[in-house]
Amino acid sequence: MSKAVSSAGVSNSGIGASVKRREDVRFITGQGSYVSDVEMQRQTYAVFIRSPHARARILEIDASAALAMPGVLAVLSGAEMAADGIADLPCGWAVVSKDDSPMKVAPHPTMAVDSVNYVGEPLGVVIAESLQIARDAAEQVLVDYEELDAVISLAGAISAEQIYPEIPNNLCYEWALGDEAETNAAFESADHISQLDLSNNRLIPNAMEPRAAVAEFDATNDSYTIYTTSQNPHLERLVLSAFVQLAPEHKLRIIAPDVGGGFGSKIFVYPEETAAAWASKKVSRPVKWTCDRAESFLSDAHGRDHLTRVELALDKQGLFLGLRVKTTANLGAYLSLFASAVPTYLYGTLLAGQYKTPAIYVEVQGVYTNTTPVDAYRGAGRPEATYVVERIVETAARELGIDPAELRRRNFIQPSDFPYETPVALVYDTGNYGASLDKALELARYDSFAERKAEAQSRGKLRGLGFSCYIEACGLAPSQLAMQLGAGVGLFESGEVRVNPTGNVTVFTGSHSHGQGHETTFAQVVSDRLGIDLDSVEIVHGDTGRVEYGLGTYGSRSIAVGGSALVLATDKIISKCKVIVAHLLDSEADLIDFEDGTFTLRDSNQSMDFAEVAAAAYFPATFPEDLEPGLTATAFYDPDNFTFPAGTHICELEIDPDTGVIEIIQFVAVDDFGKVINPMIVEGQVHGGLAQGIGQALLEEAVYDEYGQLQTGSFMDYCMPRADDVPNFVVDTTVTPCTHNPLGVKGCGEAGAIGSPPAVINAVTDAIGIKNISMPATSEKVWRACQQSKSSSGGAV
Amino acid sequence: MKISVTVNGVDEELEITPNALLADVIRDQLYLSGTHIGCDTSQCGACTVHLNGMAVKACTVLAAQVDGQAVTTIEGIGSPADLHxxxxxxxxxxxxxxxxxxxxxxxxxxxxxxxxxxxxxxxxxxxxxxxxxxxxxxxxxxxxxxxxxxxxxxxxxxxxxxx
The missing domain is CATH 1.10.150.120 ([2Fe-2S]-binding domain)
Known part of the structure; x- marks a missing residue:
């Protein structure tokens, strides 16, 4: 047993300890190194020429005036790029429609060639001696467009004009999961059916660091070095080589240094870093590009954007009999890297929630529109699924007059039911949903809520309380399963533990940290496993030139998959150490025990500490021929299953009916993340996720006008949560360790954003006494709902 | 144009363009990259510095305006060994x-x-x-x-x- 979980309790730096973050010092002193901080000698600056139209044909690009400006090195077009052999940007997940036809992929040139299909789509790039010159020159590039009617409305997209000649009805796929006949039969035998029409509002991720790239081509060996804001530099390298054909994989070095937040938006391979790299070869100089925030709004992949009808069938006791879901999902103008999987395999598979619903059927139409591509944003499909399930369950509870906590509890999958196979293709390994609900009810003081509601009423305020009992599938993913379902890559992770001759350790991980604190938590794992000081462990990530391989960070996978890879690597190190110790002590490896950093020959007083063994490995004076010197180990960990974090969120809020202003009084989140490596960091992840979920529920929405112009294209128009929009959070955990990874961990990065939106909206609708209100529930919408509720007895808004 | 400005206690003589923003001069001419730029509408506050001891968003100030004044950036308030x-x-x-x-x-x-x-x-x-x-x-x-x-x-x- 490791020292961290010994009976004496948690060590002050091992697994389970709230170790302060080691990466913080550079960030709080301004010494972080983000991509736009990288300066190269003789660097040039790139500014992109972007489409002002949502849909148009490119008739002519006249760059003569720009090229005549002093300091302009080149104006390069998408057509030149394509002619130079740069291929389309791929989508990495092949979804098959319910009629077995493959999804219809809209061709996605890295920069537009003949036509543009969303406002902000890049079609050319100016390279100049300074950013100012590049900006001025970009304004001098004249592009002649033939404007075409654009398809903007998601609701009308299927019957609107066809965007791509080869894609009828703008329909990428029509995907289904579950047993339709069985589900329909459940509805026929139901005593009660609840129904809701829901929209899941389109969001813009808005990591605080805008995307950026600094690229250099080395003509002496035909290789590129690309600094870029990526959550997964090896995946970027794979895509740029195997699909985009920029250069062979071994000729690409991708460095993602300090990255200022991602939330999904920096998973994808984008036109800009690809073009910057290609351009650096064309001008034989390094090229630097930093996204303006205005460009970020237009060109970072957006998130969510679903329209859904959901129906829940129940019997007289309130037991769920069947769930039927029909969703239209906006994919935007092109398929971004994982866009196809988000509203299908990351959404439909989660519709069982925490419940024993015996029959579930979901259909999803993925449609193209002339808007920015939509892809994974914190939670990616799972917030949308949770919103559907937790809104309809709350609705059913109200319609049947059953306490919403009680209705949920009645339908929970019980601890004795695990492993539990859902009707939508997942096998949950473990959980205890009643335990997190109980703890949340207690923290939220649910039994005295009625008194608080009455007291608020006496002040003229409307108080409401809303639940959300969410589940998510994390730790993406078992490669075999993911690839059977259409994933283009396996989703394992790799890690290397390199023990240095003096006994300290350099760890290389394929996971990438852009705020998650891996330099601390991963060091905790390795120091705990090897029984060495935390200060003796250094974590290296984010550089394909240093880390051998990796699939990166998304889907709350880093500790569950990347952390597990490090555990396997430390196991190999310990095994090798035992062989070395056995040799030095003239014994057998299986007679050597290891605990707290010390190797002991069983039933003897002979022992060696870790540093002594490390030194011996590199000074092999007496090693026999079959014992290799050195002490380093690499492991690839491919999980057996997803992990299933779950929990209960309870939101209590108060509405001023005269203004529609909402004050969140209390937000309780009780989450089961399995074992927790660093509780401080986990709490921080939950806080951030909750703010994003509350932002979705109350503030944020990407709005396009009918011509496809983004109306919410800056922080003045797109309402980001500010400090006074959110409360202090009440955060706690319950623990059922994951059964299939060596750390017992599940992942915590997305839970806050997944669980919170329905809790907030359930509280808003409870307060006003209405069935539905669309997100974001802005003050104006809430005020209108209050007025309408006064004059009638409720209804949808 | 030329300006004289005290940055983190050090007197600097800088040649700037009249339209240069303080945020850009701090990053691109003084190479103090701790001041970050997160938006282009003065909303996000990532570029906040002190001008004569008061917080300002460096993207809302022209470098020309700080002639003869004192600017403190994140690099000027503490060090890894001596944190503020x-x-x-x-x-x-x-x-x-x-x-x-x-x-x-x-x-x-x-x-x-x-x-x-x-x-x-x-x-x-x-x-x-x-x-x-x-x-x-x-x-x-x-x-x-x-x-x-x-x-x-x-x-x-x-x-x-x-x-």
Whole structure:
């Protein structure tokens, strides 16, 4: 047993300890190194020429005036790029429609060639001696467009004009999961059916660091070095080589240094870093590009954007009999890297929630529109699924007059039911949903809520309380399963533990940290496993030139998959150490025990500490021929299953009916993340996720006008949560360790954003006494709902 | 044009263009990359620095305006071996994740403590109106600022502890 979980309790730096973050010092002193901080000698600056139209044909690009400006090195077009052999940007997940036809992929040139299909789509790039010159020159590039009617409305997209000649009805796929006949039969035998029409509002991720790239081509060996804001530099390298054909994989070095937040938006391979790299070869100089925030709004992949009808069938006791879901999902103008999987395999598979619903059927139409591509944003499909399930369950509870906590509890999958196979293709390994609900009810003081509601009423305020009992599938993913379902890559992770001759350790991980604190938590794992000081462990990530391989960070996978890879690597190190110790002590490896950093020959007083063994490995004076010197180990960990974090969120809020202003009084989140490596960091992840979920529920929405112009294209128009929009959070955990990874961990990065939106909206609708209100529930919408509720007895808004 | 400006206690003579923003001059001419640029509409606050001891968003100030004045950036308030109490509180209370908004938050936090009459949770939250963080949900930023205030100016904080 490791020292961290010994009976004496948690060590002050091992697994389970709230170790302060080691990466913080550079960030709080301004010494972080983000991509736009990288300066190269003789660097040039790139500014992109972007489409002002949502849909148009490119008739002519006249760059003569720009090229005549002093300091302009080149104006390069998408057509030149394509002619130079740069291929389309791929989508990495092949979804098959319910009629077995493959999804219809809209061709996605890295920069537009003949036509543009969303406002902000890049079609050319100016390279100049300074950013100012590049900006001025970009304004001098004249592009002649033939404007075409654009398809903007998601609701009308299927019957609107066809965007791509080869894609009828703008329909990428029509995907289904579950047993339709069985589900329909459940509805026929139901005593009660609840129904809701829901929209899941389109969001813009808005990591605080805008995307950026600094690229250099080395003509002496035909290789590129690309600094870029990526959550997964090896995946970027794979895509740029195997699909985009920029250069062979071994000729690409991708460095993602300090990255200022991602939330999904920096998973994808984008036109800009690809073009910057290609351009650096064309001008034989390094090229630097930093996204303006205005460009970020237009060109970072957006998130969510679903329209859904959901129906829940129940019997007289309130037991769920069947769930039927029909969703239209906006994919935007092109398929971004994982866009196809988000509203299908990351959404439909989660519709069982925490419940024993015996029959579930979901259909999803993925449609193209002339808007920015939509892809994974914190939670990616799972917030949308949770919103559907937790809104309809709350609705059913109200319609049947059953306490919403009680209705949920009645339908929970019980601890004795695990492993539990859902009707939508997942096998949950473990959980205890009643335990997190109980703890949340207690923290939220649910039994005295009625008194608080009455007291608020006496002040003229409307108080409401809303639940959300969410589940998510994390730790993406078992490669075999993911690839059977259409994933283009396996989703394992790799890690290397390199023990240095003096006994300290350099760890290389394929996971990438852009705020998650891996330099601390991963060091905790390795120091705990090897029984060495935390200060003796250094974590290296984010550089394909240093880390051998990796699939990166998304889907709350880093500790569950990347952390597990490090555990396997430390196991190999310990095994090798035992062989070395056995040799030095003239014994057998299986007679050597290891605990707290010390190797002991069983039933003897002979022992060696870790540093002594490390030194011996590199000074092999007496090693026999079959014992290799050195002490380093690499492991690839491919999980057996997803992990299933779950929990209960309870939101209590108060509405001023005269203004529609909402004050969140209390937000309780009780989450089961399995074992927790660093509780401080986990709490921080939950806080951030909750703010994003509350932002979705109350503030944020990407709005396009009918011509496809983004109306919410800056922080003045797109309402980001500010400090006074959110409360202090009440955060706690319950623990059922994951059964299939060596750390017992599940992942915590997305839970806050997944669980919170329905809790907030359930509280808003409870307060006003209405069935539905669309997100974001802005003050104006809430005020209108209050007025309408006064004059009638409720209804949808 | 030429300006003379004291940056982090050092006198600098700079040749600037009349339209140069202070934020760009700090980053591109002084190579102080701790001042970050997170938007182009002066909303996010990542570029917050001190001008004569008061917090300003460096993207709202022309470099020409700071001639003869004193600018302090994140690099000028403390060092790894000698952290400012606000920097130390951010680490202690896990008030940062990706770190991008952090320099601006810290500079704003110091200004809030120095230039507020009273500092409780509500005042801190209101005082952060101009600084956006996407990672932390603000919970720990508020906590860090409150605790830094306890150390920097104990008389200004209310008794109520921010948990």
């Amino acid at each position: 109490p606000m920097q130390a509180a951010f680490k202690e209370h896990h008030a940062l994740q990706c770190g991008f908004c952090t320099p601006g938050m810290i500079m704003r936090g110091i200004d809030l403590v120095n230039n507020s009459e009273v500092l409780d949770e509500a005042a801190i939250r209101e005082g952060l109106e101009g600084n956006i963080c996407r990672c932390t949900g603000y919970h720990n930023i508020v906590k860090a600022m409150f605790n830094a205030a306890l150390e920097m100016a104990p008389g200004k904080t209310t008794e109520q502890e921010v948990v």
